[in-house]
Amino acid sequence: MAGPKYLTGDKAGIEEFLAKFDLFLFDCDGVLWSGDNIYPGTAETIEMLRAKGKQLVFVTNNSTKSRADYKKKFDGLGIPAKVEEVFGSAYSAAIYISRILKLQAPKNKVFVLGESGIEEELKSENISYIGGTDPTLRRDMEQKDFLSIADGSALDPDVGCVLIGLDFHINYLKMSLAYNYLRKGAVFLATNTDSTLPMAHGFFPGAGGVGAGVVKAHGKDPLALGKPSQAMMDAIEGKFHFDRSRTCMVGDRLNTDIQFGIEGKLGGTLMVLTGVSTKEEILAEGAPVVPSVYLDKLSDLLG
Amino acid sequence: MAGPKYLTGDKAGIEEFLAKFDLFLFDCDGVLWSGDNIYPGTAETIEMLRAKGKQLVFVTNNSTKSRADYKKKFDGLGIPAKVEEVFGSAYSAAIYISRILKLQAPKNKVFVLGESGIEEELKSENISYIGGTDPTLRRDMEQKDFLSIADGSALDPDVGCVLIGLDFHINYLKMSLAYNYLRKGAVFLATNTDSTLPMAHGFFPGAGGVGAGVVKAHGKDPLALGKPSQAMMDAIEGKFHFDRSRTCMVGDRLNTDIQFGIEGKLGGTLMVLTGVSTKEEILAEGAPVVPSVYLDKLSDLLG
Structure with a gap:
């Protein structure tokens, strides 16, 4: 070579x-x-x-931003670009779910570990989801959560897919929910599995880092929809x-x-x-x- | 055989x-x-x-409990036991740090990803630490954190070791701090790397799950001090x-x-x-x- x-x-x-x-x-x-x-x-x-x-x-x-968010970023930095020219891993995942996975109702809901960029792209493909930026999940795990997740009463029976992206609000409760949906047979997808995120001239955990806990607990890798x-x-x-x-x-x-x-x-x-x-x-x-x-x-x- | x-x-x-x-x-x-x-x-x-x-x-x-916590559990269940008979992975890690690693001052502080059980065992061996149950770290990551972690101003220069255990309050800020201490050369230890935690007749992410994000970002495994x-x-x-x-x-x-x-x-x-x-x-x-x-x-x- x-x-x-x-x-x-x-x-x-x-x-x-x-x-x-x-x-x-x-x-x-x-x-x-x-x-x-x-x-x-x-x-x-x-x-x-x-x-x-x-x-x-x-x-x-980067799955935290939708294509529209990205367009704004290009504009702000003075780089000429159109929304149609942007192809993010969140959009890639939404396309995969709607056009290839084609989850059948009623088990067609996606549990999201990620930010609004993923939610917006799922909406653009008319995919229903829970989790994501839901403020009721941004809290500590409590004793009652262990019980209700273990007995299944805290789990939405319509979830057929877990989608993991970069979630700056990762916590034990969301990890536990994602893992238990997988244990019940949900399809396991990730927007991407980048181990690190370059930011502010430094390095931080990427989507692959944020999702690694669920991967480790579950013992299986997700299908990644990013590079x-x-x-x-x-x-x-x-x-x-x-x-x-x-x-x-x-x-x-x-x-x-x-x-x-x-x-x-x-x-x-x-x-x-x-x-x-x-x-x-x-x-x-x-x-x-x-x-x-x-x-x-x-x-x-x-x- | x-x-x-x-x-x-x-x-x-x-x-x-x-x-x-x-x-x-x-x-x-x-x-x-x-x-x-x-x-x-x-x-x-x-x-x-x-x-x-x-x-x-x-x-x-189990690294969330100290030996004293365990003694209480034995008492509560009516099992005769002495504190000296209990040997947990948090204690094992403390012993390893104090008697084998022997971090030299001033770089002898431990950054903890874990609960009070680890803190108590570190105290019992006179090891100084930060992180753990510190309430100021139980919050969302903000833009200023990316800057101050990247430029090092948010990092304690005396940290020479990162110790990961089961942390029910895992978040992106603590993961980012742990990862950046490792990037600066801190020794990487884990109380244990159990992928799952059996609780309430169900399964939840274990210490290995909680720590997996830092492991993935860093690209290297910790030395585990548990079975x-x-x-x-x-x-x-x-x-x-x-x-x-x-x-x-x-x-x-x-x-x-x-x-x-x-x-x-x-x-x-x-x-x-x-x-x-x-x-x-x-x-x-x-x-x-x-x-x-x-x-x-x-x-x-x-x-």
């Missing part, structure tokens, strides 16, 4: 690379911005790609109908973004060094996942 | 078996009681063993100075209790069928862990 090509400062190499693709799938955090801080040159790079006639899709594993799961690539393809050989995945993480592009048999993968993975990782002898090309930062595409 | 011997109703076999041992290590839940319900004959069996001059140690992975970790056996031996060949482990779980006794090279292991593991599991062809003997219930030792 040829090593990844370093394109920063290589004008001709960049031109040649860009010409190979009609569509760019973009990871967001660590590529376009870090938390609420846009990287210099991001908006100009996006505009340059649009000017060249490239189609853009913003693919994010690198190809269930997400299939969902994107179902919506955008693109030619994989003329598509490039752009990201900062080897084990999510780049792996997602490689397993999806895309024409290319571009890694930037402004996020999680490092140059050392991709240049290491026998590195398991490497991008086709890499740049110090996205705006190096401006040449 | 000879199969396990069934001793229920076998008076001569029981006499012969008891004569081999001076010390019995007892698991509690599923052996002596289930939750708050004592099994019939438990107190009489304990008294019979004492009358025969046997030494008893009660070994439990079946031999770190716990070493701690028990350090306190009681017993002859392993004349010691028997009594329990209801193959993959914690019985494995603990076998790996500790004890003279014998006794399994009772009143808890988690079943007769089918130990009699299965090629069963990976089997006890030396088994009984329907503990009180069958009375003959």
